[in-house]
Amino acid sequence: MGKVSASLFRTWLPFMIVALFLVVILPLLNVLPDEGAWYRVSNFSLNLFGKFLAYAILALGLDLIWGYTGILSLGHGVFFGLGAYCMGMHLALSIGTEGVYRSNLPDFMVWNRVTELPLFWKPFYSFGFTLLAVFLVPMLFATIFGFFAFRSRIRGVYFSIITQALALSAWLTFNRNSLNLGGTNGLTDFKTLLGFPLQNPGTKRGLYIITAICLLGAYLLCRWIVRSRLGRMLIAIRDGENRVRFLGYSPAEFKLFVFVLSAGLAGLAGALYVPQVGIITPGAIGVLPSIEMVVWVAVGGRGTLVGAALGAVVVNWMRSFLTTHYPDFWLYFLGGLFIAVVLLFPDGIIGSLRQLHRNYLRERSFFKRKQAALAVNP
Amino acid sequence: MATIPAGRKKKQKHGIACRWAFIWGLGLLLILIPNGLGGWLQRVEGAEGELTSKMATGGSAPGAEISQEIAALASQDAATLEAAVLALGKRNDLQLLPLFIALREGGLYVWKSADGGSQIVIGGEILTQGETKIVPLFSAYGKQPLLDAKGQILQVPLTELKEIQANRNLRKIIKPFIDDLTNRLSLFSPDSSTRRASAIKLGQMGDPASIPLLTEALAAESDRWNRYAIEAAIQLIKLTDADPTVRRTAARRLGELGVEEAIPGLQKLQDTTPDGSGGDPDPTVREAAGQAIKKIENWAIFTRVVETLFRGISLSSILLLMALGLAIVFGLMGVINMAHGELMMLGAYATYVMQQWFVNSLPASLFNYYFLLALPFSFVVASGMGLLLERCLIRFLYGRPLETLLATWGVSLILQQAVRQIFGAANVSVVSPNWLSGGIQILVGVYLPYNRLFIIGLAVVCVIITYAVLFRSNIGLKIRAVTQNRSMSSCLGIATRKIDAWTFGFGAGMAGLAGCALSQIGNVGPDLGQTYVVDSFMVVVTGGVGKLAGSILAALGIGSLNKIFEPSLGSVFSKVAILILVILLLQAKPSGLFALKGRSIEN
Numbered sequence: 009m010g011k012v013s014a015s016l017f018r019t020w021l022p023f024m025i026v027a028l029f030l031v032v033i034l035p036l037l038n039v040l041p042d043e044g045a046w047y048r049v050s051n052f053s054l055n056l057f058g059k060f061l062a063y064a065i066l067a068l069g070l071d072l073i074w075g076y077t078g079i080l081s082l083g084h085g086v087f088f089g090l091g092a093y094c095m096g097m098h099l100a101l102s103i104g105t106e107g108v109y110r111s112n113l114p115d116f117m118v119w120n121r122v123t124e125l126p127l128f129w130k131p132f133y134s135f136g137f138t139l140l141a142v143f144l145v146p147m148l149f150a151t152i153f154g155f156f157a158f159r160s161r162i163r164g165v166y167f168s169i170i171t172q173a174l175a176l177s178a179w180l181t182f183n184r185n186s187l188n189l190g191g192t193n194g195l196t197d198f199k200t201l202l203g204f205p206l207q208n209p210g211t212k213r214g215l216y217i218i219t220a221i222c223l224l225g226a227y228l229l230c231r232w233i234v235r236s237r238l239g240r241m242l243i244a245i246r247d248g249e250n251r252v253r254f255l256g257y258s259p260a261e262f263k264l265f266v267f268v269l270s271a272g273l274a275g276l277a278g279a280l281y282v283p284q285v286g287i288i289t290p291g292a293i294g295v296l297p298s299i300e301m302v303v304w305v306a307v308g309g310r311g312t313l314v315g316a317a318l319g320a321v322v323v324n325w326m327r328s329f330l331t332t333h334y335p336d337f338w339l340y341f342l343g344g345l346f347i348a349v350v351l352l353f354p355d356g357i358i359g360s361l362r363q364l365h366r367n368y369l370r371e372r373s374f375f376k377r378k379q380a381a382l383a384v385n386p
Numbered sequence: 387m388a389t390i391p392a393g394r395k396k397k398q399k400h401g402i403a404c405r406w407a408f409i410w411g412l413g414l415l416l417i418l419i420p421n422g423l424g425g426w427l428q429r430v431e432g433a434e435g436e437l438t439s440k441m442a443t444g445g446s447a448p449g450a451e452i453s454q455e456i457a458a459l460a461s462q463d464a465a466t467l468e469a470a471v472l473a474l475g476k477r478n479d480l481q482l483l484p485l486f487i488a489l490r491e492g493g494l495y496v497w498k499s500a501d502g503g504s505q506i507v508i509g510g511e512i513l514t515q516g517e518t519k520i521v522p523l524f525s526a527y528g529k530q531p532l533l534d535a536k537g538q539i540l541q542v543p544l545t546e547l548k549e550i551q552a553n554r555n556l557r558k559i560i561k562p563f564i565d566d567l568t569n570r571l572s573l574f575s576p577d578s579s580t581r582r583a584s585a586i587k588l589g590q591m592g593d594p595a596s597i598p599l600l601t602e603a604l605a606a607e608s609d610r611w612n613r614y615a616i617e618a619a620i621q622l623i624k625l626t627d628a629d630p631t632v633r634r635t636a637a638r639r640l641g642e643l644g645v646e647e648a649i650p651g652l653q654k655l656q657d658t659t660p661d662g663s664g665g666d667p668d669p670t671v672r673e674a675a676g677q678a679i680k681k682i683e684n685w686a687i688f689t690r691v692v693e694t695l696f697r698g699i700s701l702s703s704i705l706l707l708m709a710l711g712l713a714i715v716f717g718l719m720g721v722i723n724m725a726h727g728e729l730m731m732l733g734a735y736a737t738y739v740m741q742q743w744f745v746n747s748l749p750a751s752l753f754n755y756y757f758l759l760a761l762p763f764s765f766v767v768a769s770g771m772g773l774l775l776e777r778c779l780i781r782f783l784y785g786r787p788l789e790t791l792l793a794t795w796g797v798s799l800i801l802q803q804a805v806r807q808i809f810g811a812a813n814v815s816v817v818s819p820n821w822l823s824g825g826i827q828i829l830v831g832v833y834l835p836y837n838r839l840f841i842i843g844l845a846v847v848c849v850i851i852t853y854a855v856l857f858r859s860n861i862g863l864k865i866r867a868v869t870q871n872r873s874m875s876s877c878l879g880i881a882t883r884k885i886d887a888w889t890f891g892f893g894a895g896m897a898g899l900a901g902c903a904l905s906q907i908g909n910v911g912p913d914l915g916q917t918y919v920v921d922s923f924m925v926v927v928t929g930g931v932g933k934l935a936g937s938i939l940a941a942l943g944i945g946s947l948n949k950i951f952e953p954s955l956g957s958v959f960s961k962v963a964i965l966i967l968v969i970l971l972l973q974a975k976p977s978g979l980f981a982l983k984g985r986s987i988e989n
Contacts, residue, residue, distance in 0.1 A: 080788045153969075160973040165722050165787045169923045170972075173965050176920045180958045295920065299795055306792065339803035346796025350789045351782060 023224075030061070030220040035213050051209045058216035058284045060324045061223050064317035066277035067304045068223075068230050069270030071316035074305060076234055077266050078246030079163070082299050083171030084274050086178040087146035089293030091275025093182075094145055096195035096288045097129055098138035099206075103199050115197065116190045126188045135202060142279040143272045150271030151264070158260040158267070163249070172295055179294035194289030201283050212284065219280045223317065226273055230313050233269075242266060243311075300342070306349040309356025318357060448527040452477065456485070456506050456526050459550055460496045468556060475563040480574075483567040484508055484529035490560045495547035497523065507532065509547065519544040562595070569596060573603045573616075581607070582615045589619025589647070597623055611827050618645040625651045630668035637671065641678030644685035644830045652679050689831040694949050700838040702945025703845035706938060707903055708918055709925035710848055711896035713937040714856075716926055718869045718889055721780055722791040725798040726922065727915025729894050732771055733764035733901025734910045735805060738814050740764075754819040757906075764902035765895040771801075772894020776887050784886070798915065806912045813911035822906060837906045844903050848896060853934060855892065865889050928968050930978025939979055944968075 034049055034057070041048040049057075066088055073079050100114040109118040113125060131137045153174065157167060185191040204211040233239050244252050245259045252259050282288050291297070300323075308319020323345070330338045353360055448456065458470035471489070474482055488494040488508045498504045508529050510522040523532045523540045532540040552560065572584035585603070588596045597620060604616045621643070624636035637655060640648040655675035708730060715723050723729075737760040744756040775797060783790045818837060825835035856862040867875040868885045876882050904914065925944055929936030944964055951960035972978075 080791070156969050156973060160976045162969075162972050162976055165791065166927055166972070166977075168788065168791060169722075169920075169927050170965075170969060173920050173924055173968075177962045177965050180961060184958055295916070299792075302792065336803070336807065339799050343796040343799035343803070346799070347779065347793050350793040350796075351779070354789070 023227075027224050030224070031217055034220075035217055038209075038213060051212060054216050055212050055284055056328060057321075058212070058219045059281060060321040061216075061219045062277045062280040062284065063301075063304065063324055064277075064320040065219075065223050065226050065280070066274045066301060067308070067316040067320035068226050068313055069273030069277075070301055071305045071308075071310065071313060072230055072233070072242075072273075073266050073270045074302065075310035075312070075316065076239065076246060077242040077263060078249075079263060079267070080165075080168045080302065081171045081267070081270075082168050082295070082302065083174040083178075084270070084301050085175050085293040085295075085298030087150060087271040087274035088278040088281070088297075088301075089178065089182065089288070089290070090146040090149060090278065091142045092278030092282045092288040092292070093189060093195065094132070094138055094141040094275070095279035095282045096198075097132040097189075098135060099198040099201060099283060100195045101129065101133050102201065103197065106199050107197065114190070114195070116193065116195075117188065120185055120188075120191075122188060129188070139279075142275050146271040146275035146278075147268050150268045154264045154267040158263045161260075172298070175293070175295045175298040179290050182290035182293065190289075192290065194287060194291075195282075196287035196289075198283065198286055206283055206286065215280070215284050219284070222276060222280060226276070227313060227317065234313065238262070238265075303342070303346055303349065305356075307345060307353075307356055309358035309360070309362075310354075312356070312358040312362070315356050315358030322357070448481070452479070452482075452527065459489070459494070459506055459526075460504065464553065464556075467550075468559065471556060471559060471563075475559070478566070478570070480567060480571055481528040483564065483571065484524075485526050486560050486564050486567065489550065489552050490557050490564065492549065494526070494550045495521075495523075496550060497542065497547055499542075499546075506550075507547075512544065513541070521547060566595075566599065570599060573599065574606070578609050578612060581609075582612045585612065585615040585619045586647075589615075589622040592623050592626060592651075594623055594627070614643065614830065618643055618648070621645070622648055622651060625655065630671050634668070634671045634674045637674040637678045641674075641681035644682050644689075646682060646686055646831065649679060649682060652682075685830065689829060692829065692832050694953075695946070696832075696834060696838070698946030698949040699942075700842060700945075701949055702942045703842045704900075704904065704907070705921060705925050705945050706845045706941035707841070707848060707900035708897070708922035709929070709937050709941055710852055710934075711893040711900065712922050712926045713893075713929065713931075713934060714852065714896065715890055715893035717931045717933070717937075718865060719784070719886065720787060720931075721784070721890070722787050722794065723775075723780075723893075724791055724795040724919065725775065725801060725915075726794075726894075726897050727917075727919030728798040728801040729768045729771060729897035729915070730901035730904060730918060731805065731910075731912070731915040732801070733768045733898030734816070734905040734914055735809065735814070735901075736760065736764040736767040736898065737902045737905040738809075738816050738910055741816060754821060757819045757822065761899065761902055764898040766898075768898025768901065769891040769895030772897075773887055773891040775894070776890040780890065781883065781886065798919075802912050802915070809912070811912060813909045816905040816910050818906050841903045841907065844899070848899060849934065849938065852896070856934070861885075861888060924964070924968055926978075928971060928978055930975070930980040933980035936978055936980030 034054065037047060038049040038051065038054045066084065070081070070084055073081055103114065105112050107115045107118075109115055111118045113122065117125075132141070157170060162170060181187060182189060182194075183192050189195065198206055200206060201211070201215075204214070206212075234242070241252070241257065241262050245262060249259050278288075301320075304320040304323045305316045306319070307323050308317065309315025326341070327338065330341055349356065355363060452474070455470045455473045458466055461467055461470070474485070485494065485508065493509045495507050495509050496504055497507045506526040508524040508526055510524060513520045513522070520541045521544055523542060524530060525532055534540045569584060569588060572580050573588075575581055575584070581603070585600065588600060600616055600620045600623075604613060604620070607613045607616060618640070621636040621639045622645070624632050625640070625648070627633050627636065633655065637652060640652065652675045655671055656679060708726075711729070712723065712726050715721050715726075737757070740760040740763050741756050744753050744759075775794075779793055779797065780790060783793060822837045822840055825833050826839075827833050854862075856865060864875070864880050864885050865888070867878075867880060868882050868889075872882055875885075901914070904910075904918070908914070921944075925937055925940045928944065929938070929940035947964055947967065948960050951963050955963060
């Protein structure tokens, strides 16, 4: 009994504390204290933090595929973008006739002389369909792409380059006006979500809480996967794919599964990102954003789920700080981060901390043994 | 197992590449043999006359008769004036153009000079000096400035001048003379492209009055393509002739010449109405027009095919240039260098720096040779950067391709930002030297720019150099040895680390050369590398690792397919289509077209 409670205590207590902090305490700090109190979380900060948590969901999926399965995907911006655009289309249709041109079409269509809503836009009037599409569109796309890629055993660097080309193609495609997704300017000027005005602090707080809950849920799902036998399989594929094959397993299915799952998480992240930021453009899904996502995971620590989420928050925090204060410096910093994380801190933040902890334990046990030996024959 | 003799094995290995090279070579030859196309290429027949300069040198004195006719312009009598103008107009003398213009627009004066003589002069811009208005004077014939005794330009008060007024009728008479002389001026201009443009313009205007002038120009023209343009213009005008025989021959000739601009005119002659009432009254003309249209359209299809082929080859050579460095580095060392695009960018900026240096510190006459120096300079700059990169970063990451990819991506971001801060975020302008601007026309409607031809040549030369370095030199032998078996090479006394650095430097230098070539055809800006790096990686992935032939074949395939898709799909979707094709190709050949065959399993 005591043992069970101890393990529960060990595994669930930190999670509970973090969950309490993210879901309850932060929003309360946003509501309760007076204006100007030092511990008050401003509306702006809470909204920004919500964006980071959305990125953290994506980082979890990316960690699953890169940190645990060893597949470096440089095209996750595409899946993020697909989810984001699905949500963006619903929001753009929710504007109704409130747009600049007072038309029931989104403004950019009026601008481009589109007279009728394209067929693929129509289902997005329904919020339920949009919720499904947010997951299904990226997952379906990932299934098709992944099926061909993994079936032919494209791996390692080849897979990375192909996914990077995918990100480039998607960026080029989404930039086109003929696609009827707003071209270079993307989708923006959203007003309401399910009737709640998006500019309202209350709505923003609600979106933040939903994002935090989704992140916790995604974390639990990923943790469950990596601690199951399936997770062992993924690590085995990372560490010796040929051996896995020789043992009679087929890595392709496992890889496809994890690729599609991480694409779904990316889509969810995109859908949570859009209402909080208020805009989605092709610029968020190109080659550079896609490879930046990889760095979040690397900075936090590959193969540690907490690290991935932490890395996403930390890197983006630094990003928003540096781009406002030292705009010229940000790219140097990001480039340096890429190099440093590969050369000097391959384990990332969490990995390095765990390494330190292990070293401490080893030292302690050594010290204890020495003490015991001294006690026996002084 | 029967042993195959080494020679035969080799032949088999190179068989596919040789076959492809042969097919492409054959295609090129077919394009480049100008007269081997069964009468498709029509030389413009006619006397090969040298261009006699119709432009009398300015300032020559007018003949006695002309002087008399000019003097007659001073008369008050309208009939005399008109006769004089008509007589002058018949002379077809370019020197009289300023006089006609002055007469029509105002500014032709009779000047009664202080010594009592009177002469016709052209007045310049009226200047105001205090109270008086002053006019600089020019001669009526040739508009040369008149000089006073001191050698200064003669300027007289407006009061000494009496303007010759041209009434409406006279202005009407003058207009055709002015037009004719202006056309003549451009048709016989010393500049070849002006001559051609003017011929094309006259053909479009379709004024039968300009036929004699064009015929005269045709006899004097020596440039083949200008002769073609003039002839096309003449026939275009003749399409509207009153005589059906003339119209018929004109239609046939236009068909033979393959003039695309003639299609609307020919369609007017052709019977297109369903009841057969439209078109030309003469049935033979209708038939001739129809045949001519068919001929022209066939010719247009053919030229489009040729142009697409050329564009494909030109794009392929660019891709190949970009991918060569990658193929060396990735193929031989297994290193993914994401900063490859930025090395190209450095090459392009090195070209720019060299150009600026020439502009700022060398005489202008030497400017056109800057590019010859920029080529080696860009190679040196990029390979220096490559060596630095290898020494400081990549040598710690051998055997960890994904980590190398991330680290070099970081390097690429830093390099981009550095260039942005040094040269500014805007594109810089790199001017092509004059021997790379312009182009050559090989067929009707097929125009090959010199810079593209140069890049094709450069790509071929670079492939040959790479081949020579790798397979025909001492260092190449060592490079291949290290690639195949590092530890054994090390045991045999090869400094493997040094070889790594040299290989990387060489690949980076190739990227610099590619950047130098790119500076001649596209924008040079901080994000030049980002634009091309994914494409060049696609080439290497498709071609397979460790074989130059694979990269060459992949570059040709991707380049030509891109240009074949482009007209129908647009540039974006053709890229997407190529990505899909590459993925499908990798289904069949997971490690590229030319994989190194071995029984070892890489892990």
